[in-house]
Each structure stands twice: as C-alpha cells, then as structure tokens.
Amino acid sequence: MKRYEQLDKLIADHGGIVQTSQVIAEGISKPVFYDYVKAKKMEQVAHGVYASADTWTDSLYLIHIRSKQAIFSHETALFLHDLTVREPAPYSITVKTGYNPTRLKDDGIQVYTVKPELHQVGCTSAQTPFGHMVPVYDMERTICDLIRSRKGIEIQTFQDAIKQYVGRKDKNLRTLMQYASLFRVEKILRQYLEVLL
Structure with a gap:
C-alpha cells in the first residue's frame, strides 16, 4: 500500500498529471504503476503521460511534457501574454530545425522551425489557464515571429496584437527592435509602429 500512497503524493504534487519516467525515478516499477493506473481509473493522455480521473486536461501543459524542446509561439504566445482574446486553434510551437515534429503535427499542432541559434531567443515562461508553467516566447519575440509568418496569420489577429502590445506598460521597445x-x-x-506610436 505504501507504493500507492507514494503515487498519490506524486500525482498530487504534479497537478494530477504524471509521466511514467517520473514514477520510475521515484523507484516504483512499471507493473506496480500500471496496476495503480487501472485501480484509480487514470487516463493515458499522451505517450507515457497519465492523468487522474478528476483532472482537467491542460492541453498546453501536455504538449510541453511531450516535447521539452517545444516553445509556445505565434497565436499561442499571444494568448498566454493576453495579447488576444481568442483561444488559439491549433496551438503553435517552435522547435529547432532538424527536430522531427511528425507526432505533434499528427495531433493537429502548428509546428514552426527555426535555426538552433535562434531557438532560445526571447524564451521565458507563462502560466496556462490551468496554472501550469510552460515555456513561451516573450511578447517582443512573438511580435517578430508574427511578422515573419504574416502570410499564414489572420491580418486582424496580427493588427490587434500589435495595438495591444503598444498599449502595454510592460512592453520593451528596445528589445523589440533588437529582435x-x-x-x-x-x-x-517600423511601418507598423509609425502608424501606432
């Protein structure tokens, strides 16, 4: 029974979501864990990721768990920074060139790639609506990404985001220009900012 109590605590500490690798790291064998999963009617929400029956599924957090390299970007970053009112569909992430995003794309995630040396530029973290912390590009990097990908993004979303950004007290125009x-x-x-500033 001690193992089950240990698992109860582990799952509670991780907000109802746990990875098989975390369980093994705690010294609990897979067979014991799988018995626990069955007994507690846990749901497999991704490869090697299980959620307790009473947990709301935090899609953003699940994407983060599945792909540690993924950084939320574009419309998803706008959403996490409160620069848009619309919840993004599909979610957008950026990975390094050379990473195989097939599984993520198959799950309907918009995947952008960038040179490895630019991957971490502007990376910070933000809280999902469910309270988990996930990696996301800062507002300035997000604005630059939107400009770079503007052909694939609704012009209204893009214009609203820039207007919202310009009105923010926590904006950093110097960083924006460096990016x-x-x-x-x-x-x-500059053309957009001249109109808005």
Whole structure:
C-alpha cells in the first residue's frame, strides 16, 4: 500500500498529471504503476503521460511534457501574454530545425522551425489557464515571429496584437527592435509602429 500512497503524493504534487519516467525515478516499477493506473481509473493522455480521473486536461501543459524542446509561439504566445482574446486553434510551437515534429503535427499542432541559434531567443515562461508553467516566447519575440509568418496569420489577429502590445506598460521597445534586427523584420515593424506610436 505504501507504493500507492507514494503515487498519490506524486500525482498530487504534479497537478494530477504524471509521466511514467517520473514514477520510475521515484523507484516504483512499471507493473506496480500500471496496476495503480487501472485501480484509480487514470487516463493515458499522451505517450507515457497519465492523468487522474478528476483532472482537467491542460492541453498546453501536455504538449510541453511531450516535447521539452517545444516553445509556445505565434497565436499561442499571444494568448498566454493576453495579447488576444481568442483561444488559439491549433496551438503553435517552435522547435529547432532538424527536430522531427511528425507526432505533434499528427495531433493537429502548428509546428514552426527555426535555426538552433535562434531557438532560445526571447524564451521565458507563462502560466496556462490551468496554472501550469510552460515555456513561451516573450511578447517582443512573438511580435517578430508574427511578422515573419504574416502570410499564414489572420491580418486582424496580427493588427490587434500589435495595438495591444503598444498599449502595454510592460512592453520593451528596445528589445523589440533588437529582435527585429536579428530576425530581419525591422523595416516592416517600423511601418507598423509609425502608424501606432
């Protein structure tokens, strides 16, 4: 029974979601864990990821658990930074070039790729609506990403995001211009900012 109590605590500590690897790291064997999963009617929500029956599924957190390299970007980053009122569908992530995103794409996730040296630029973290912390690009990087991918993004979403950003007290225009230069979108960004500032 001690193992089950240990599992109860582990799952409670992780907000109702646990990975098989976390269970093994606690010294609990797979057969014991799978018996527990059956007994507690836990649901397998992703490969090697289980959620307790009473847990609301936090899709953003699940994507993060499945792909540690993924950073939330584009419309999903806008949502996490309160720069849009619309919940993103599909969710957008950015991974390094060379990463195989087939499984994520099969699950309907929009996957962008970027050179490895640009992958961590502007990476921070934000809280999902369910209270989990996930990696996300900061507002400035997100604005630059939207400009870079503007052909695939609704113009209304893009314009609203820039207006919202300009009105924010926590904006950092210096960082925005540094990123714009790094991602080669300075000229286009200046045109938008001239209209709004």
